[in-house]
Amino acid sequence: MEVRARAPGKIILVGEHAVVHGSTAVAAAIDLYTYVTLGFPTPSDNDDTLKLNLKDVDLEFCWPVGRIKEVLPDLGSHTTSSPSSCSLETIKAIASLVEEQNIPEAKIGLASGVSTFLWLYTSIHGYKPAKAVVNSELPLGSGLGSSAAFCVALSAALLALSDSVTLDFSHQGWQMFEDSELELVNKWAFEGEKIIHGKPSGIDNTVSTYGNIIKFKSGELTRIKTNMPLKMLITNTKVWRNTKALVAGVSERTIRHPKAMDSIFSAVDSISSELASIIQSPVTDDLAITEKEEKLEELMEMNQGLLQCMGVSHASIETVLRSTLKYKLSSKLTGAGGGGCVLTLLPNLLSGTVVDKVIAELESCGFQCYIAGIGGRGMEISFSGSS
Ligand SMILES: Nc1ncnc2c1ncn2[C@@H]1O[C@H](COP(=O)(O)OP(=O)(O)O)[C@@H](O)[C@H]1O
Ligand SMILES: C[C@@](O)(CCOP(=O)(O)O)CC(=O)O
Ligand SMILES: [Mg+2]
Numbered sequence: 001m002e003v004r005a006r007a008p009g010k011i012i013l014v015g016e017h018a019v020v021h022g023s024t025a026v027a028a029a030i031d032l033y034t035y036v037t038l039g040f041p042t043p044s045d046n047d048d049t050l051k052l053n054l055k056d057v058d059l060e061f062c063w064p065v066g067r068i069k070e071v072l073p074d075l076g077s078h079t080t081s082s083p084s085s086c087s088l089e090t091i092k093a094i095a096s097l098v099e100e101q102n103i104p105e106a107k108i109g110l111a112s113g114v115s116t117f118l119w120l121y122t123s124i125h126g127y128k129p130a131k132a133v134v135n136s137e138l139p140l141g142s143g144l145g146s147s148a149a150f151c152v153a154l155s156a157a158l159l160a161l162s163d164s165v166t167l168d169f170s171h172q173g174w175q176m177f178e179d180s181e182l183e184l185v186n187k188w189a190f191e192g193e194k195i196i197h198g199k200p201s202g203i204d205n206t207v208s209t210y211g212n213i214i215k216f217k218s219g220e221l222t223r224i225k226t227n228m229p230l231k232m233l234i235t236n237t238k239v240w241r242n243t244k245a246l247v248a249g250v251s252e253r254t255i256r257h258p259k260a261m262d263s264i265f266s267a268v269d270s271i272s273s274e275l276a277s278i279i280q281s282p283v284t285d286d287l288a289i290t291e292k293e294e295k296l297e298e299l300m301e302m303n304q305g306l307l308q309c310m311g312v313s314h315a316s317i318e319t320v321l322r323s324t325l326k327y328k329l330s331s332k333l334t335g336a337g338g339g340g341c342v343l344t345l346l347p348n349l350l351s352g353t354v355v356d357k358v359i360a361e362l363e364s365c366g367f368q369c370y371i372a373g374i375g376g377r378g379m380e381i382s383f384s385g386s387s
Helices: 065-071 088-099 105-125 146-160 179-197 203-210 243-256 258-280 286-310 315-325 352-364
Strands: 002-014 025-039 049-054 059-064 130-136 213-217 220-224 232-236 331-334 341-345 368-370 380-384
Touching (some): 002 146, 002 203, 002 258, 002 286, 002 331, 002 341, 025 203, 025 258, 049 065, 049 105, 059 065, 059 105, 065 088, 088 105, 105 130, 130 146, 146 179, 146 203, 179 203, 203 213, 203 220, 213 258, 220 258, 232 352, 258 286, 286 331, 315 331, 315 341, 352 368
Parallel strands (some): 049 130
Antiparallel strands (some): 002 025, 002 380, 025 130, 049 059, 232 341
């Protein structure tokens, strides 16, 4: 028996970083997924190892389960139904298991993902041999929530093969979890995000688990139903950055300038609440849509200005802003910033020719553009016969 789980990436429409400090943010799932396939060997395979294959980055890992037990002796009696945080001591022990695998220097940024795998795996399945394969349609480290999609898909696959969820093994194709099971996936994924991000708000794993568009504040989500078409161009500057370092940088700035940063976070909170109410309110005709789009554009620009104040913009992001502004289009960074991806609102009545021109200009700068479907499905799983 083999399970395959998939979890979507996300865009943050407004409120990144400020959401870590208690402000409201609005995020939407996108139709680009991370997939995790998990299977246990049969006794006749005579395989006593835990294997991880990260296909996107062409890395394979293999640990004898006896070695994992030796380094992490306390993780055998797992409590699948009550997710717990990875202690500093355990993170250090896990890091030694990752180091033994000699990740090439150029790919060392992936070590946190591998540590997360080991923590989630041993917490849920102890020292059982298994093979996990990961592949993703998302660019990694670009602001589209690849870390959360990885944690959600991994938690879903692990829980699907545990006693904590009841599933229909004969179901063909993708199936969803029950609400209480989704909650469990989300909690485990959040524990995984903590290893990758340091101090995540939880918005990325929550939108990846539940899908749709969500408003998120202090760990609480509200599902949002849009009443207007929402089309976004996503531009990947291809400048790789690390969310953990950017989140830590904003926290340090907050310690240096608490009052000023509080005002910024509170302004972001108002922007996010206003944006959420605009996209939810009813629309009657094209004119009403255009009026709403103009307000959204203004709110996105204001949010971008505040992200600059937080110190998370980047020269590559500014280049995208300037290029899109030439076509009177508004943009803002999405995710942690410092490079990564930028969102541009594409108004409903904008001609296809203009869209093509903007994309051509951005791609001539070496950037990569996507128009992803937004507000779609959350995590799902599917079963296939024997491994
Ligand atoms: N498909 C994947 N395979 C391995 N590691 C992954 C994968 N997706 C995400 N990760 C982990 O998440 C990290 C990127 O997370 P982060 O810096 O939060 O950026 P983002 O979430 O915006 O893509 C990677 O360095 C890696 O550790
Ligand atoms: C900056 C932040 O708001 C979003 C980070 O998203 P990403 O990892 O850059 O996709 C951090 C968080 O909310 O945990
Ligand atoms: Mg991330």
